[in-house]
Amino acid sequence: MGRGQERWLRIVQLPPHAPELNPVELLWKIVKDLLANRAFRSIRELAEAAEAALRKIKKAPHLLRGFLAGTGLALLE
Numbered sequence: 001m002g003r004g005q006e007r008w009l010r011i012v013q014l015p016p017h018a019p020e021l022n023p024v025e026l027l028w029k030i031v032k033d034l035l036a037n038r039a040f041r042s043i044r045e046l047a048e049a050a051e052a053a054l055r056k057i058k059k060a061p062h063l064l065r066g067f068l069a070g071t072g073l074a075l076l077e
């Protein structure tokens with residue numbers, strides 16, 4: 001099997017700009033919303049807030065499933 005031809009892996013080429021097809025773009029949008037309109041005093045404070053935002057999202061499985069809902073992709077559990 002050639003590169004990207006493994007049975008467990010399917011490579012799908014996405015259009016150049018299609019955030020609705022890329023679940024990571026939806027994740028980053030929520031992280032940005034959680035961090036918006038805040039003034040951080042240091043990079044460390046920003047990093048801690050970003051990590052807290054990601055933990056919050058991780059605790060909301062409905063959000064993770066929602067990221068995939070419109071993409072046609074599935075989350076294997």
